Amino acid sequence: MAEEMRIVLRNYGKIDPLKIEDYIAQGGYKPLEKARSMDKEALIDEVKKSNLRGRGGAGFNCGQKWLFAYKADSDVKYVICNADEGEPGTYKDRMIMENDPHTVLEGMAICGYAIGATKGYIYLRGEYPQLVDILNTAIAQAKEKGVLGEFDIEVRSGAGAYVCGEETALIESIEGKRGEPRYKPPYPPVEGLWNKPTIVNNVETFANIPVILEKGGDWYASIGVPSYPGTKVFTLTGDINNKTFFEVPTNTTVRELIYKFGGGIPGGKKFKAVQIGGTSGAFLSEEQLDTPVAFDNMAAVGATLGSGAVFVLDESRDVVDVTTRIAKFFEHESCGKCAPCREGTARMHELMEKLNAGKGSAADIALLERLGRVMSYSCLCGLGQAAPTPVLTTIERFQADYNAKLM
Amino acid sequence: MDYKDIIAKYADMPGGIIESFHAIQKELSYLPEEAIVEAAKVFNIPAAEAYGVATFYSMFSTNSRGKNVIRICESAPCHVAGAAEVVAALERELGIKMGESTPDGLFALEFTECVGQCQATPVITINGKPYLDVSPAKIPGILAEYK
Ligand SMILES: Cc1cc2nc3c(=O)[nH]c(=O)nc-3n(C[C@H](O)[C@H](O)[C@H](O)COP(=O)(O)O)c2cc1C
Ligand code: FES
Secondary structure (H helix, E strand, O other): OOOOOOOOOOOOOOOOOOOHHHHHHOOOOHHHHHHHHOOHHHHHHHHHHOOOEOOOOOOOEHHHHHHHHHHOOOOOOEEEEEEOOOOOOOOHHHHHHHHOHHHHHHHHHHHHHHHOOOEEEEEEOOOOHHHHHHHHHHHHHHHHHOOOOOOEEEEEEOOOOHHHHOHHHHHHHHOOOOOOOOOOOOOOOOOOHHHOOEEEEEHHHHHHHHHHHHHOHHHHHOOOOOOOOOEEEEEEEEOOOOOOEEEEEOOOEHHHHHHHHOOOOHHHOOEEEEEEOOOOOOEEOHHHOOOEOOHHHHHHOOOOOOOOEEEEEEOOOOHHHHHHHHHHHHHHHOOOOOHHHHHHHHHHHHHHHHHHOOOEOHHHHHHHHHHHHHHHHHOOOHHHHHOOHHHHHHHHHOHHHHHOOEO | OOHHHHHHHOOOOOOOHHHHHHHHHHHHOOOOHHHHHHHHHHOOOOHHHHHHHHHHOOOOOOOOOOOEEEEEEOOHHHHHOOHHHHHHHHHHHHOOOOOOEOOOOOEEEEEEOOOOOHHHOOOEEEOOEEEOOOOHHHHHHHHHOOO
């Protein structure tokens, strides 16, 4: 049975996050030194070999992405750390940055060297004002020690917009604009911040990099499920005994997360549903609980790993009510740039409210299914494409809850 | 500090208008129209665009509001943990509805989505400071810190 394994949270509780000496005493900034002694292509190759895939949700191969930016011809390139962490039920990036800010800075600096960038930004969600000081303190210490060399890092705050976690909306926001996603392609590694080649990686992705450099790509690739190796940090919320976070290898199953790590459901109640990956994720029922928490395994049951949020509902919960709340979230967070999302999320919320109030019919459910299907391929960005997932998966897997509320 | 001085501090920061808006709100709790127009000038963009930025982000307010901004998380994990009861208790205690400010200008009540403190739901924040495992019984004590 899977045990906890700490890679990105390796220094959690072991160091004073505000003391760079503590981080260095644990071997910190040695991987950066090592990286700088390597040929850039060999370095990117090592990251590729680890098969590390982005922890921000899309699961893109990290080394491959870096290679695109490395190959892009430009004097100026940027590294952006996506610390927007807007997916409800998620706080793993906060845990990493609060407890070990230097691992994130080091990961970014390694990326900067690899692709040829000297400037990095951390785009931090506006809801984490306390972290601005922690990160700035860490940056100042790293500069004073000279460990970052040429590489400069600046913290920018978001201001409460979920869509700004989407990498091109995030870039717009750093540029001081409304956070509306861009049309892709071009993708950021070719044309990103101020139209320069830009790498956007999640906090957890960067936190893995120093360890991969230290222990090697092969070592990392051997942990967990081979197609999505390494560990993943999960945050458990809802009806669960241990409302906390765990870092586990990716061959851990959802059932182990809930019952072994999470300690099961409080009050002796029975399990009903779990939503994986945050509010845009799929709801799973009992039958899917033995799925490993790796990207492709999740995709096979119509789910995404997303941010690693695990939201558990016990038998007493009304799935339709919870899904209605979620539908409201997407109406609120839709940026309005594309019509399928702007209109679709509003209609979806409206239909869910109707069903939740006991005023809906089977025709409304059929309409939701059709609307959801259309949105999933016609919306401009992942927000609108994923917004129907909770609705569609609950209709499929918790039909009884819907039927009980029909007019 | 005057909003003009605040904005001037960010003038050389590329894309710094959002940081300047944060700084203004720290002082004034909202973004007055004159401040948005001034920011447009300093960052060399049309006033309409600056207004577009100010209204895009949920943490920015273009209407004057109470000094201490209370935000209640209504995302699903807080929702199932009893956020609605916390909302009712806050409305009762302050005598205002969600979206309103108290007549003395001390408090504003707003909804927010997840603030990333989901280990201890329900959660509220006041001026960005999180309060965890909030229950109706805890509300008077929390508010007293700001009176
Ligand atoms: C609506 C939306 C919200 C997103 N929010 C986040 C976020 O909060 N944090 C994050 O790292 N990625 C988020 N992403 C994914 C990013 O667009 C991007 O794929 C990611 O930052 C790439 O980093 P990675 O390869 O390290 O995962 C979001 C995507 C969408 C469509
Ligand atoms: S869901 Fe309320 S703080 Fe995260």
